[in-house]
Amino acid sequence: MDLTTEYLGHKLKNPIIVGSCGLTSSVNKIKTFENSGAAAVVLKSLFEEQVDQENLKEQDTNMYLYPEAADYMKTYTNEKSFDKYLTLIKDAKKEVNIPIFASINCYSAGNWTDYAKKIEQAGADGLELNVSLLPSDFEISGSENEQMYFDIIEKVRKEVSIPIALKMSNYSAGLSKLIKELSWTKNVDAFVLFNRYYRPDINIDTLDLESYSIFTSQSDLAESLRWVLLMSDKIETPIVGNTGIHTGEDVIKQILAGAQAVQVVSAFYENGEEYVSVMLEHMKEWMEKKNYNSIEEFRGILNQKESLKKGFERVQFMKYYGSAE
Numbered sequence: 372m373d374l375t376t377e378y379l380g381h382k383l384k385n386p387i388i389v390g391s392c393g394l395t396s397s398v399n400k401i402k403t404f405e406n407s408g409a410a411a412v413v414l415k416s417l418f419e420e421q422v423d424q425e426n427l428k429e430q431d432t433n434m435y436l437y438p439e440a441a442d443y444m445k446t447y448t449n450e451k452s453f454d455k456y457l458t459l460i461k462d463a464k465k466e467v468n469i470p471i472f473a474s475i476n477c478y479s480a481g482n483w484t485d486y487a488k489k490i491e492q493a494g495a496d497g498l499e500l501n502v503s504l505l506p507s508d509f510e511i512s513g514s515e516n517e518q519m520y521f522d523i524i525e526k527v528r529k530e531v532s533i534p535i536a537l538k539m540s541n542y543s544a545g546l547s548k549l550i551k552e553l554s555w556t557k558n559v560d561a562f563v564l565f566n567r568y569y570r571p572d573i574n575i576d577t578l579d580l581e582s583y584s585i586f587t588s589q590s591d592l593a594e595s596l597r598w599v600l601l602m603s604d605k606i607e608t609p610i611v612g613n614t615g616i617h618t619g620e621d622v623i624k625q626i627l628a629g630a631q632a633v634q635v636v637s638a639f640y641e642n643g644e645e646y647v648s649v650m651l652e653h654m655k656e657w658m659e660k661k662n663y664n665s666i667e668e669f670r671g672i673l674n675q676k677e678s679l680k681k682g683f684e685r686v687q688f689m690k691y692y693g694s695a696e
Contacts, residue, residue, distance in 0.1 A: 372655045373665035376410075378609065378632045379497040379534035379560055381470045383410035385654075386622060386666065387647055390613060390634035391416045391474040391499065398462050400644060405467045407647040412469065413499050413634065416476040417456045419483050453486055460493040470496040472536070478503050480522040487530040497534040500527060501566050504540050513544050520553055528558040538563035538613070541594060547602060554608040563611045563634060564595050564602075586637040591615030596628055603629025604674045617641075619653025629671035 374385035389395055389404050389412040396415035404412055456473075463471045473495040477483060490498055502523055506516050524537060537559045543549045553559055570583035592615030599612050612625035613634040625633050639646055654666075663669050 372658055372663075373667075374651070374654065376632055376666060378411070378611070379470070379472065379536060381411070381496060383470070383632060384408075385410045385651055386626060386630070386632040387650060388413060388472075388611070388632050388634045389639065389647075390636040391476075391501065392636045392640070394636070394639055394644065396459065398459070398466050401463050401467055401471075403644040404639075404647060405469050407645045408651050409644075409647045410469060410632070411472060411496075412463075413472045413474050414456075414459060414463070414495075416474040416501055417453070419475070419477040419479065419481065453489070457489060457493040460490065460495050464494040472497040472499050474499040474501055474538075476501040476503055477523060478519075480519065480526045484523070484526045484530060487527045491531045491533045495533060497536060497560070498527070498531060499536040499538055499563065500524065501538040502540070503566060503568070504542065505568065506542050517543060517549055520549070521556065524553070524556065524558040534560040536561040536563055536611070538566045540568075541565045541598065546598065547605070550602055551606055554606040559608055561609045561611055561631065562602075562606075563613050564598050565614060567591075567614050586640060587615045587617070588637075589615055589617050589621065592617075592621055592624070596624060599625060599630050600628035600674050603671055619650040620657070622650060622654055623657055623669075626666055626670050627673045629674045631670075 376383050376386045378388070385408065387408070387410055389401075389409050391413040393415055394400050394404075395412045401412050460471060460473060471494070473490045473493075475483065475487075475490075475498070477500060487498060500523060502520055504516050504519055506513060508516075520537065520539065524535060527535060535558065537553065539550075539562065541564070550562060553562075567587065570585075572581045572583040573579075574581050595612050595614050599610050603610050609631035610629065611632045611634055612628070612630040616622060616625065616633050616635050617638040622633050622635075635650070638650070642649070658664070658666075658669075661669070
């Protein structure tokens, strides 16, 4: 079975990429994923907020220093956090043979973009920009929020020549138009649909804010699957499916919809790094049953069916099941 695919300028041995998470912050874990069959990994994200918080902490504990010293401490904290990340990239590239993609979780086109070049110099095979835009500011319009995507990718593209993937939100009044216009910039080499936000919950006993389940379920697959199918034949830029992918069958669904590859996280937390081989075996069994010799033979075959697309465009439950009793 030929499971190979192309992603960010690299030929991957199969479409399963380990998404950015705590499991990819260790070289030993990455080696285990490689041995289990993973085609590539996205390193745990360096957070723009994380660096900002460390800066503030350093400033708070050094308020007695004169202003020039405080500025120095802020710069030092930035460099210290980033040096650890660069070391992870370098060490991973020495130890494994699969592509290593760096990741930055960002929300602005700030000074962090200056570090993109250092990520490239450290040997990263590509850079994933996880742009976290939650349209919660009453003073910012939808178009202003979406402009941030363009600003960030343009600024980063000026810094690096390695491929850039944009992991974006599904928050948009005109998502299909937004993705299309972003693809026209030629600053994005792939789209990852979608990033997954922190999901808050409320403890009614303690009246505290808590986190809802940090892991996805297979029911989360639908949103990504919908937009991969609707967009994959409308733009030339490759699309990667993300969120809710827990089995080999889920990978197959994304490829049928037109995905170039998939990113998986929660399934590995629940089943271990070795679960990659199980997912791959499920794919091979299905392909043999359907007489497919390569994933290229069935990639995107469902995005050509307009009747199927109409079903994926439906947003009202009763519009589809109105006759149910």
